[in-house]
Amino acid sequence: MTLSQATAAVTAAPPVLHPCAGQSMTGAEIVVQVLADEGCRVLFGYSGGAILPVYDAVFRYNERHRTADGREPMPLIVPANEQGAGFMAAGHARATGDVGVAVVTSGPGATNLVTPIRDAMADSIPLVAICGQVPTALLGSDAFQEAPVAGIMGACAKHVFLVTEPTQLEATLRSAFEIARSGRPGPVVVDIPKNVQNAGLVFDGACRLPLPGYRARLRAIEQAHLDDAACNELLRALAQARRPLVYAGGGVIAAGAAAALATFVDTFGVPVTTTLMGLGGFDTTHPLALHLLGMHGTAHANYAVEDCDFLLALGARFDDRVAGVPAQFAPRARFIAQIDIDPAEIGKVKRVDWHHAGPLAPALERLVAHGRARGLRPQLAPWHAHIAALKRRHALDWDRASAAIQPQAVIEAINRITRGEAIISTGVGQHQMWAAQYFDFRRPRHWLTSGSMGTMGFGLPAAIGAQLARPDALVIDIDGDGSIRMNLGELETVTTYDLPIKIVVLNNRGDGMVRQWQRLFFAGRFAATDKNLHRKDFVRAAQADGFEWARRLEDKAALDATIEAFLAHPGPAFLEVMIDPEAGVYPMVGPGANYAQMVTGPFIAARSATPVSEAEVPATAMF
DSSP: OOHHHHHHHHHSOOOOOOTTTTOEEEHHHHHHHHHHHTTOOOEEOOOOGGGHHHHHHHHHHHHHTOOTTSOOSSOEEOOSSHHHHHHHHHHHHHHHSSOEEEEEOSTHHHHTTHHHHHHHHHTTOOEEEEEEEOOGGGTTTTOTTOOOHHHHHTTTSSEEEEOOSGGGHHHHHHHHHHHHHSSSOOEEEEEEEHHHHHOEEEOOSSOOOOOHHHHHHHHHHHTOOOOHHHHHHHHHHHHHOSSEEEEEOHHHHHTTOHHHHHHHHHHHOOOEEEOTTTTTSSOTTSTTEEEEOSTTSOHHHHHHHHHOSEEEEESOOOOTTTOSSGGGSSTTOSEEEEEESOGGGTTSSSOOSEEEESOHHHHHHHHHHHHHHTTOOOOOHHHHHHHHHHHHHTOOOOOTTOSSBOHHHHHHHHHHHHTTOSEEEEOSSHHHHHHHHHOOOOSTTSEEOOOSSOOTTOHHHHHHHHHHHOTTSOEEEEEEHHHHHTTTTHHHHHHHTTOOOEEEEEEOSBOHHHHHHHHHHSTTOOTTTBGGGOOOOHHHHHHHTTOSEEEEEOOGGGHHHHHHHHHHOSSOEEEEEEBOTTOOOOSBOOTTOOGGGOBOTTTSOOSSSSOOOGGGSOOSSOO
8 A cells, every 4th residue: 555545545534424323213113214315306206004004104204304495305106006106206306316115005096007117117216116015914915905015026127125134124125226226227115014014123314225236237337448449430431421320219319419419410411310218319400300200200200210321329229119030120221339327238139230238427528528529520411411301302291281180280380489498298099109200309308298108097196196296397288088097097186286287188088099909900980999988078077176277179170279268277277179080090011011001191291202101001910
């Protein structure tokens, strides 16, 4: 040891102890203190016997730490059911990047979280779910409200802990947050028996589980560095390209790499198209933005993918909704590169010529610095002109002459007012795709949707979580009559907590996306999708749940004025719009088809002189 090192060791400040270190606490109190330490600002959950000690500890914590103006530091939001709690936590996490937290009881409380947990795993959303459990002595005895959470959730979550040793509780909880937010984010479940919650313990304030293997793998990925040779190889291919394209996925948002991507584009002039999960990762109003690609992506984005000779995939995994036939995806690309935090995604679906497994923002910053140092500025004026022409010739469009209200017109009317600044949550179905296509997204975390799982009922509870996370933001749930039914009980949650969420139900009296496929492949036999047989009055339902502003729009001429009044209302507002039941989602790339076989529909210009008809779409899979 050198003299300077010895001096530093002597003079180094001792570690700061947690102010509660050494205090006696129950397990439940430790749970709440760890939640506070991890920065939790709001919890979501439904009570029950096996979680009551934690709920009581939350109540007491909030009473002790209530602010001078009466606010609770960690309010617990009660939904209509636990699935709602899971999606609220996910909405909170998606809108902020922080770890969302749901706290539920055992048995059905825990199993009601299965869908939100799987949804979060599929979309790489950081969550911690705390589940009550029967006492350890009763585990495996089929006790009242016992469920094998570890077995059920193990296949759905990033990790599951069953805490049977009370002394491991604090370390387990801190490690759960670490796992949820690190690397590729995801949901972690902590199952806590009731006797562990009641156990008398001593608070440590810093302990964590060892996890040597996980941390070693994580450290290797997080410290991965692009060396000169790797930078040279990629930038050499970029310099030789005449039609380069960035394909940006949800990893751009999860990594906080939107600013780095914008700098990369400004430096090298490469156009960008985004996946459904990547919307907002690059300003969709930018001249080099091509917006959404894939099965229901914009025609100009899909045609650009067909034309590109260099493709850089950033935080994107070539999933089936984008690269339906992987061998035919980006067929003219002579060089395909991929950067992702998860090594398992590299080359998993599509073979790539260059890759880097590591944090996205530092990788882009390194490429920019390397390129600037060497004066690289690709001459892409012809490609930019081609992109602009694609956007003009193959722009999104719909039946503007119809007397019926078109859903695209509703979204465009909202977008004219919000200008890409609103947080948009959606359910799943046609309305989801119209929202993705026709809204602008100027920045990350303004687009909240269930991507990989496609979970109906996601939109309303996710909007609640987002509004609680961003109380000053305009939060709009674009939903469908089928999707919102799944969690309609959360309307009451909106008014209970007086959240100024704006809810739009695009009502086509059916499960529109499935109906579109039934119309194509099943001769219009609308088995189980025709809601004309139902008599749900959504406006009355909203009024019954306390919405003072709740209206139904049926007159096309009143569209603009109604939207203005709807968005201007200061509190919760509910708008049902009776839309054209025959309106379809276009473009459409059928399963088993490539982008050259894209169906653009009757109102979007196709590139081919003989456009592909719906009858030619291969019926190889439902979606």
